[in-house]
Amino acid sequence: MDCEALRKYSALHPKPAGLTLQYGTAGFRTRAEQLDHVVFRMGLLAILRSKAVTATIGIMVTASHNPEEDNGVKLVDPLGEMLHPSWEEYATQLANAEEQELQKVITEICQNAAVNLNKDALVFIGRDTRPSSKKLSQSVIDGIQVLGGQYHDYGLVTTPQLHYMVCCQNTQGQYGKATLEGYYEKLSKAFMELIKQSHCSGESQRNLNIDCANGIGALKLSEMKPYFPQELLIHIYNDGTKEKLNHLCGADFVKVHQKAPGGLDMKPNERCCSFDGDADRIVYYYKDTAGHFHLIDGDKIATLISIFLKELLAKVKQNFKMAVVQTAYANGNSTRYLQETLKVPVHCVKTGVKHLHHKAQEFDVGVYFEANGHGTVLFSKAAETKIRQLVKEEKDDEKREAAKMLESMIDLINQTVGDAVSDMLVIEAILALKGLTVQQWDALYTDLPNRLLKVQVADRHVIDTTDAERRVLTPPGLQEKIDALVKKYKLSRAFVRPSGTEDVVRIYAEADTQENADALAHEVSLAVFHLAGGKGAPPQP
16 A cells, blocks of 8 residues: 555545534435545545455445435445445544544454455446536546555446446356447337337327436437437436426435426326436336326335236246335235235335335346335346346247247346336336236326424434334334324324434324324324434424
8 A cells, every 4th residue: 555645545535623524325315515525535446345345346426315415325235235334434433534534444444344455356336317427437547546446437337237237247248248238229129029028009008208307317318318228208308407406306305305306398198207416216106187197106106016926926937035025104005906816925114215125036027116216126147147037048928938038128127226217118018918007007096195394302312113113113112102102093003213314313104084193193203302312493394
């Protein structure tokens, strides 16, 4: 390690006094002007990780659905998955180290993680369209070069595209070509293969309005347009030429506010969808003839995909184990529909994509989506091998055709991470193949009315949860109080959990009517305020 170069470059990326940050599921996120030292140091860490695992590592500069003034950085592990939890700890240590301790912290990481500094290292870099992203990705490069690493800068890409590139590189091209063209070709080819089977006609099936949150999704969808078949007519809104990133638009805005984004003129019964700022989430919606807004969130997306996959799996007659993984935020009626009508096993895990992804890996086919629209499908190696073998060798026509469609699904789905572009193509293909309108899809089940609230507390750590965050262990008496409140309403449930990033407690409640869901959420928020050290004035209804 060149200690002199480290000292010199570190001084060019000084750490603001008193600033401490925590690496979470989304990496680091904060105001862009506070991030320069962090991204420089994550350049260092990416090289250490690359040397430790002898593989290419990704680094993405983005703050996803946060306001344009924020930014963030996250690392991507060799198969396109999130950074290993033990290294999240190293990331936090490195980001918070004082200037003079930097060399010592790097040496400690090298010892603890058995990093051989003489090994080669390669890092792939990507960034979103924020005004601060270009300069920050330059700071990443400074960090990489200090430790003598190599890099490939992909420039402007969606987060899922960078995950895809890293996976392609480390599977020696088995997953695909590590270029944007490779990504566009793989997805469009699989999409065309799938919809070849559809007999659907009529203009309404084909028009799709897409709100791109004034972010990177608009840029990449425009690049991909020439690869799409004529059957898919996409209309891009909020393309970043006029308004600010994520401002009154994007998947997060639509999900939270339960209304259409600005900048999109909705006509009755037209299919619309929204990406988030870095295009790893998607939600669908439409307006009915009476002008009412209908949201189709991650739960309904998971349900549609599950119906389709279950039918195909039944046709290939292999004993594949399929399951859906949800969090406690999944609407109760989606869980009921999956378990009771579709007869698909459902597993509930803690909030956070890494928990969902990890659980989904236990099955031959694991479908996971958060209600916010982030999700994907994972196929086990054994299932994928068997399906590809059936395509080549199966004599029975029906079985072979079903296997072919499953193979196209495997190629169309970005298994590394939730991907708005890939998920959109999967949904469009299924709707076309099943001849479903957006209204018929929406009518599979009716969401139970629900309400999300948050309460500010002095210290979020007083709340400790169990049972995939559905029950509270501490403070004493809180769970009993929640149980008593839930008993007052029909079809109701409620849970509370601490935020991962700030001193607030998040509350979710659902019940038979919106009025009851609101009342239950408010009563639970009062219980949290009084029993878990609420700050300021008590919550008002």
